[in-house]
Amino acid sequence: MSGPLAGIKVIEIGALIAAPFAARLMAEFGAEVIKVEAPGDGDPLRKWRKLHNGTSLWWYLQSRNKQSISLDLKSPEAVAIVKRLAQDADVLIENLKPGALEKLGLGWDVLHALNPKLTLVRISGYGQTGPYKDRPGFGAIGEAMGGIRHTTGEAGGVPARVGVSLGDSLASLHAVMGALMAVLRVKTGQGDGQVVDVSLVESVFNLMESLVPEYDLLGHVRERSGGALPGIAPSNTYPTRDGAYVVIAGNSNPIYKRLMAVIGRPDLADDPRFAQNDGRAAQAALIDGAIAGWTTRHGIDDVLAALQAADVPAGRIYSVADIVADPHYQARDMILQSELPDGVKVKMPGIVPKLSDTPGAVRWQGPMLGEHTDAVLARLGMTAGEIARLRERGVVQ
Structure with missing residues (x-):
């Protein structure tokens, strides 16, 4: 051994x-x-x-x-x-x-x-x-x-x-x-x-993070939220034009600005309400809608290429077939x-x-x-x- x-x-x-x-x-x-x-x-x-x-x-x-x-x-x-x-x-x-x-x-x-x-x-x-x-x-x-x-x-x-x-x-x-x-x-x-x-x-x-203190101090019970990450925005799963799904995590302040630039929404990038995460989380639906409006106009490969070029964390939803074929897994x-x-x-x-x-x-x-x-x-x-x-x-x- x-x-x-x-x-x-x-x-x-x-x-x-x-x-x-x-x-x-x-x-x-x-x-x-x-x-x-x-x-x-x-x-x-x-x-x-x-x-x-x-x-x-x-x-x-x-x-x-x-x-x-x-x-x-x-x-x-x-x-x-x-x-x-x-x-x-x-x-x-x-x-x-x-x-x-x-x-x-x-x-x-x-x-x-x-x-x-x-x-x-x-x-x-x-x-x-x-x-x-x-x-x-x-x-x-x-x-x-x-x-x-x-x-x-x-x-x-x-x-x-x-x-x-x-x-x-x-x-x-x-x-x-x-x-x-x-x-x-x-x-x-x-x-x-x-x-x-x-x-x-x-x-x-x-693994349940701040579940208990949020409940004890604020009376908040975290609920189901689909592909989103409650209280952290934007971080969600978005559909693309060709039927694939992409996970985008644009939840740090500089990454958020780069993401908004990629999707052509400088107004959301410069809005002072969204300078910090708490402000973005309060309007997560608005921001997610803007991102989804962009992803649904493009295929998954184009979406990933644009986000990677802008250094925005993103990845497609992988099946086992995707995993086995992926060159990074192999390397x-x-x-x-x-x-x-x-x-x-x-x-x-x-x-x-x-x-x-x-x-x-x-x-x-x-x-x-x-x-x-x-x-x-x-x-x-x-x-x-x-x-x-x-x-x-x-x-x-």
């Missing part, structure tokens, strides 16, 4: 999105990630969304660089294996329902006694404490209760969702951040391992060519962030269920005969 997290050992006891995505990010930067899956079907993500030869294409992305070990955690022998793995691990990450890890005999008291340096990352709907902790929670519920769904959609319309599992992914990012802070504390000798408690709801809520290695187990070539997303000296890497795609069981158990000192007997009893797959 190479990368900034080389030498860091992570055990993943999770399924679907939040914990697995967090572990994937660590694996891409060199951490050894051992994913524990149940015998039989394994992680349900193996069958989610679009499949190729019976396996989810998302699975190959979500589980790249991981080792899969299949254990029946209902068996005391399987739990004993996890304990042995935890003895020299740096991080154990899970997204089970609060209390489930304890029922398995793998609670924090047990793990911490086995390995005081271990960090336990726990991702759940509502966190490990509080009156809602025992409720089932998915990312969609986190988005609803975290506040983002209330502000997403057309004005006066039904609350909408972003087209990806945003709540889960935000929890994953917070989990990685918490894990690395906790591991750094251990590695620098400042203390032992600790619990990182990540809530889906709170991870979404953490930044954000579209990687990968190979599936059957030899089929497929494009996959690249790695973020870009590190100059210790970049992340894709070493292999998501593994077959239990593909690394024998190798991992052998590293624990088990003989081939012992592993075979465990397999015969259904403890491992």
Whole structure:
């Protein structure tokens, strides 16, 4: 293994999105990630969304660089294996329902006694404490209760969702951040391992900017506003003559003046009411109308060329086809060519962030269920005969 997290050992006891995505990010930067899956079907993500030869294409992305070990955690022998793995691990990450890890005999008291340096990352709907902790929670519920769904959609319309599992992914990012802070504390000798408690709801809520003080001090409840950014103007999505859409962010004072020059509205550029953002926000509909009047007279390519020449931030709404074809994505290695187990070539997303000296890497795609069981158990000192007997009893797959 190479990368900034080389030498860091992570055990993943999770399924679907939040914990697995967090572990994937660590694996891409060199951490050894051992994913524990149940015998039989394994992680349900193996069958989610679009499949190729019976396996989810998302699975190959979500589980790249991981080792899969299949254990029946209902068996005391399987739990004993996890304990042995935890003895020299740096991080154990899970997204089970609060209390489930304890029922398995793998609670924090047990793990911490086995390995005081271990960090336990726990991702759940509502966190490990509080009156809602025992409720089932998915990312969609986190988005609803975290506040983002209330502000997403057309004005006066039904609350909408972003087209990806945003709540889960935000929890994953917070989990990685918490894990690395906790591991750094251990590695620098400042203390032992600790619990990182990540809530889906709170991870979404953490992105909600000034929502709370605006409500508390001003009684303002931020509502849905379509493509606009309330209180910041002009910043919106505008139609073009050829049916495309362009996002224009002209919300700093000098950029606003350059934008008005491009659209041929010097009167709006020089109007003292619009010299600062608060004045522009109060008349956002007027300004947006002027911008849309210009964009609808021109095709998307001409609109972008004019705005780029004037150094006005703008971008067309991209589909996945636009992303894959874009030369900037390609130049930044954000579209990687990968190979599936059957030899089929497929494009996959690249790695973020870009590190100059210790970049992340894709070493292999998501593994077959239990593909690394024998190798991992052998590293624990088990003989081939012992592993075979465990397999015969259904403890491992």
